[in-house]
Amino acid sequence: MAEICLGFIVLGLTAYGVLGGADFGAGFWDLTAGGDRRGGRVRGLVQRSMSPVWEANHVWLIFVLVIAWTAFPRAFGAIFTTLAVPLFLAALGIILRGTAFALRGQAGTIREARVLGATFALSSVLVPFCFGTVLGGIASGRVRAQDPAADVDAWLNSTSIAIGVLAVLSGAYLAAVFLAGDARRAELPDLERAFRGRALGAGVVTGAAALVALLVVRSDARPLYDGLTSGSGLAAIVVSALAGVATLALIWTGRFGLARGPAAVAVAAVIAGWVLANEPDLLPGQLTIDEAAAADATLTALVVSIGLGLVILVPSLFYLYRLVLQGRLDQAYEPLDQRFRPIDEERP
C-alpha cells in the first residue's frame, strides 16, 4: 500500500514536473522574449496557450501535497520544517505567478502589462528553482526525521542548486516543445521557427546541465550518485537520456506533436530515478518508505479514494487536453503588445 501511495506521489510529481514545469518554462521564455515590440508575439502565444490549462496543471502540486501528508505524515512534517525557507519562497512565487498571469490578460496599458508580465515571468523562474532545491535537499539526505530544524545547508548546497537549475531548464525545454506545436496549430510560422530553435537549444543545454548535475551529485552526495548509476536508478537515467535524444530528433524533423511524448518521459524518468536510487529509503539514511508510511487503514482509504478519484479525473483531463490540442478552446491570437498600439501601426 505504501508503495502505491508513493507511486501516486511520483505520478503527481511527474505530471507537475511536465505540465506545471512547462507553464513555468513558458514564463522563462516570456522573461527572455525581449522588448515590448520584439517580445510581443512570443508573449501573446504564451498567454494564449497557458490560459485554459495552467490552473489544472497547478493542481498536481496540491495532489502531491495531500497524498504526502496523509500517507507519509512524519516525513512531510520533517521536510516542511527543514526546508521551510525555499518552500515559503516557492509559495510566495506561486501567488505572484498565478495572479500576475491571470491579471495580465486584462491589462489596459503596456505599462501594466509590463509590470504584471515581469512579475509573472520572474516568479516562474523562482518557483521551479526553489522546488528543485527542496528535491535536492531531500535526495541528498539532508532532512532529519527526528528533531528537525530549518537549515540553510539543506537547500543552498551544490546538489540542491544543481537540481534547482535543472528544474528551471527542463521546464523551459518542455515549454518550447509544447509552444512550437501550439504555434504550428495557430499557423504562425515565425513563432514555430522561433520555438523550434529554442527547443533545440534548451534541449542541448538541459542535457548538458543534467550531466553536470550528475557530477555535482557525485562529489556532494555519493550514495545518491551510486543509486543513480547502478540497477534501476541507472535504467531510469538511461531511459531519460534516450527520450531526450529522441525528442531532439523529432523536433529537428519538425514533428512537434510527437515530441511531446518523449519530452515528458525524459522528465518523468529523472523523477522516478530519484525515488529508485534511494530505495528503500524515503528520507535517505533517516526513514525507510515503510517506516514513514501511515497505518494500513489510512493507506487503504487513501488508495481507494484516489483510485476512484482518478476514474473521474483521467477522462476529465483527457477531455480538457483533447479540446485544447484540437484548438477548440483557442482564443484569437494577438501579440501581447498589439492591443496597446495605435490602429495605424497595428501590423508589423
Place this chain on the structure above:
Amino acid sequence: VPDPGLLVLAADQVTGALGETAAPDAIEARRMQALSLAVHIPLVCFGIAFPAMFMFVHGLYLRTGEPHYKALAKRWSKVALILFAVGVVTGTILSFEFGLLWPDFMATFGDVFGLAFGLEGVSFFVEAIFIAIYVYGWDRLPERTHFLTGIPVVIAGVAGSFNVIAVNGWMNNPQGFDVVDGQVRNPAPWDALLNDNLWHEFVHMYLAGYIVAGFIVAGVYAAAHLRGRRDAYHRTGLVVALSFAALAAPVQVIVGDWAARTVVENQPVKLAAMEGLARTTEGAPFHIGGFYEADTGEVRYGIEIPNLLSLLATHDPNGTVEGLDTVPPDDRPPVNIVRYAFQTMVGIGTGLALLGTVFVVTWWRKRRLPRSRWFYRAVMAAGPLALVALIAGWITTEVGRQPWIVYEVMRVSDAVTGNDGLEVGFAALVLVYLGLGGAVAWLLRRLAAQPPAREVARR
C-alpha cells in the same frame, strides 16, 4: 483539588511525532494562518455559490434565448474564473502553511484527517478542469455540451468545501483514533472524516457562501440601480443574486441555532466563552454588548436578558449551562475576542435575515422590487457586512477552540514549528496579500466597465 475528569483528559493528550521543542507562544504562526484563511474564505464563498448562480442564469438563457441572460452568465463566469485563480493560489498557500507552521500537527495526525484533503484534491481538480472548459468554451462548444460542462463546477465547488470543513469539524470534535501512552494509534480515517461536527458546520458554511456571494454581487447591481441603470441585464443581475442571498439568510438563523446547540454539547467551554459565562449556571442570562471582565467573571455594561442563554442553549429557560470554570484557566480560550466575534456574527446575521425577508415578501406579494432607495443602500452595505459576519463566525469557532489545535488532545503550542523568522514571513504575506487584493479589485472594476453587449457579440 483537581477535578478527576481533568486528569483523564491530561492523560489523553499526545506528544508530537517529530519530537520538537515546542514554542511557548504560537501567536506569530496563528496570525499568519488566520490572515491566510481570512483571505481565502471569502473566495470559497464564491466557489460554493457563484457557479450555481451563473448556471441558473445560463439556464434562463437556454430557455428563453434572451441575449441579456447570456451576457450576464458569461460575465459572471469570467469573474468566477478570476476568483477561482486567486482561490487556487491562496488555497495553495494554506496547504503549504499546514506544513510550514504546524509540522508536528501534520506529522502526528496527517494519517487521521488527511483522507478528507485527498478527496478535496480530487474535487479541486475537477473544478479546475471544468471551469476552464466552461469559460473558454463560450461560443466554441455546442450549446448543450457547453452547459453540461458547467455542472461539474457546481458539484466540485460544494464537494471541495465539504471535505475541508470535515477537517475543521474533526479538529473541533476529534474522533477516529486512539491515544496510547501519548501516541496516536489506530487511525480510522472515515470516522474522522464523518465526524459529528461536520454536518452543521457544512450547512452553516454552505448557506454563508450563498449569503456572502449573493449580497456582494447584488450590491454591485443595487449600486447600478441607484445610478439609474435599470435595464433587463442589470435587473436580472440584481434579482438573481439577491434571491439566492435572501432565501439563504433567514434559514441561516435556524442552522445557527443547530450549530450553537452542537457546541453546547461538544465544546461547552467554547460556548461559555461565546457568552462570557464564568460559572456553570442554571437559568443563565444572555448579554448583548458590554465586555467580559476576567477578574470578576462578569459581563460589564451589557444589556442583560434573563434566562435567554439557557433557553437558546438548551431550549429550556431554566436549563443548566456549563461555564468556563469547568476547565483550568490554561485550557480556556480568550473570552472577549470570541464573544465579540460571536455577537458581531449574530447581529449582522439577524440584520441580513430581515433584509432578505423584506425582499422575499415584497417580491412574493407585489411581484416587484422594493421602491425605497434605502433598500438598495442596505443591499450595497449587506455584502461587506456579510463578509464581516463570515470572518467573525470563523473567529468564533477557531479562537473558541484555543488553546487546542486538536480539541482537548493536542495543544497549538505543541504543534507549532520551532523555526524562527515567522515575523518576516508574516510581513511578506501581508505585502503580497495587499498587492493581491488591490490588483483583483482593479481588475474586477475594469471588467465591470466593459459594456455587457460585448459578451454577446461573437468573437
